[in-house]
Amino acid sequence: MTTQASANHTAKVIGVTIAAAVGGFLFGFDSSVINGAVDSIQGNFGLGEFFTGFTVAVALLGCAAGAWFAGSLSDRWGRKKVMLLGSFLFIISSVGSGLAFSVPDLMVWRVLGGLGIGIASVIAPAYIAEIAPARMRGSLASLQQLAITIGIFAALLSDAVLANTAGGASNDLWFGVEAWRWMFIVGVIPAVIYGVLSLLIPESPRYLVGKHLDEEAAEILANITGELHPNERIHEIRLTLRAEQKSSFADIRGPKFGLHPLVWVGIVMAVLQQFVGINAIFYYSTTLWKSVGFTEDQSFTTSVITSVINVAMTFVAILFVDRVGRRNLLMAGSIGMFVGLIMAAVAFSQQIGSGDEVSLPSPWGVVALIGANLFVVFFASTWGPVMWVLLGEMFPNRMRAMALGIGTAANWIANFVISLLFPSLTEMVGLSIVYGGFAFFAAVSFFFVKRNIPETKGMELEDMKA
Template identity: 35%
Template structure:
């Protein structure tokens, strides 16, 4: 078996994951800059950050069918072009609408890459390596997130509009991805299933695993074709015999996002500022979050084909529930103190003057804080206080917040992060895989958008305590779902997984 060749082409394809991760996290450093430049409200900020997911939905719903028709490779090349255009356009945007359009274009690339890269890798990987190789896509996602946090940290002090540099630098890896994709072969399974081209598929399979592997794989693909319709439909996807597959797929897609992972990645510096950190410290803590994500994704890749998919999901969702509960506790126990030192930190002189009469007051919750501050400020001042000044008054166990966030990210990185995409690439029958992946990916993006859009509003109006409590509750529900519905696919061929699930 030619592991080197298989790993090389898997790594090239998984660069789409790197761009996805970079695009997702780089906006976290630009949040304050774009809010100020485009004069955004909380809702406008949430939309400008989350609108990328609208593009992802379009990518989700079209990438699968298009990849079935034109091939996995061509659609991946198209996503690389979209990433490049989005990076340059968003960096040069001069108005809010133009900026949002650029973000949506990048989202279409995300929607395509996040679905088609795992499908391609799963279709070329030998069963014993499939979990690890598909997880390379998730590894590259978290590597992209980490690199984005580092990039933001080193670009944040550029004079002028540093956010433009943060967003524009993504064009460099996007162009490299575009050029590298011309080196990978077309998917052997796609060649046989859609074009009936056994000869070219056989050459690629021989390169991957030798003649015996090629012969066995071609036989399995052809037997699979003989057992099902030439092309699946949406009716096939939602048919009764697919019931357990649909439940597993939609359940994992829902819980992967509703537990708040993109809120953490998109707004990491903002969260740490809410815990009283300085701008420099919050950017550095975001880097630590990215590195934690990266390290534990390596752990997932090592364990996914040894320990199995379901055990990792059980361990990870349990730890996520614990971590989010810790964050809830830390923010719940926070106090807000007004004294000469904290009042002096207020940047707006009118707000500083208005709040001077609270000197010496200590409050035990965010609700009490808002009740005390609101009568002293006009509406716009109160909004500015909640967005920018509240961090000056909080007294909190910041170490506990950091530990909770790091534990949460580590737990996600060994479970719902890589395992969901691995299982989605495994559980669907070949004739409906493109349609199924698109529909489920669209749903996953819809949940992600909801979380991202509401997060700034939740922090401002509900406070971090209630926000993290909601995520903790969802993590507990995700554990219960895994225990009841998820099956183990470790070590099985794609055809064996199909037979196992369709029988149920």
């Protein structure tokens, strides 16, 4: 199929993609904003390690539920309306979390926010995959992960600025409200922006074809993506959507423990992305660096620097995902992550002292920083974005919405497990063993990709075969 590659249409596609990817910004912002508030929440509400971990991780249960239902909701309501729902949930969560008066209260608001973020985490990659021409889809889908990394950076930077302005995260800032509460409240701003942009972008052509709104779909294909023969593309889409109009578990059933083998590939890939421990850094980095002797200011600064590296290296994936291919990037990332995590594990094994008087003697503090940031470099340039690219494109149309929702829910559940257990495991067995475990899963991820992941670069979604 010939696609018009004019600068005008390219700009339109990129603009629409950026608007949809703001959902990724909320994803990153919400998942990391609690980083700077962990110690204050623990002290304010008198929590132990397990309940601190549960308070951090509970939002991820909402994320998993939101991801689970997002696919079927988007098939019924359309992509845009579901984006608006995600925006609304995140707005009320930001305000409620900032004004929470008890731990159960905070958990309820965090779960509601998680529902919104889970929805955004599914809809953004699906929408981008459906609106983007095949020649640009990998790079454009990577913008979702770029938005996530920018959201993480914005959250950690705002945490640092608010904490420094107040002289500490637990100190009062404006209107007698503590700085850690403002860390949540400022999330209203990106949530409102996401809602406004959701109103402005076009609906997905594939959704419109599924609802027999062919004229609207043809107009979007011609005006946004630059299709020279939109009616022919609509015919192709319709052929692949005939079995999708009543999307159900029947579409993803198969001989492997009740599911189609390709669905299991997506689930395991999504779980491995979390089991390498990326969010142990982005949820707990401030607490982590304080635990090995860094001051609060140094810990906040180190977290921000790590998030900048995360953003910068995502551009590598954007530049190379459509050239090198998804599979090769993932395998290279697995090797790099393994090396970085082993360095961090060895460095943390040299920790001396106990309680509040701990430190990493020279040169192990530097080795730990290099190892942790090397891990982030390889994750951000490979597994971070490429996993989402693949989840958005690797499934045939008949099962895409359901399979993507299940894969994303699995990612959130794995995220929940790591976030919940990290504080307790760190206390019980130490950072060295925990990071050694992350390194083990990085090694597993290499062999899993080599054996199971198909290459999808350059393929139209209508050509994907299970």
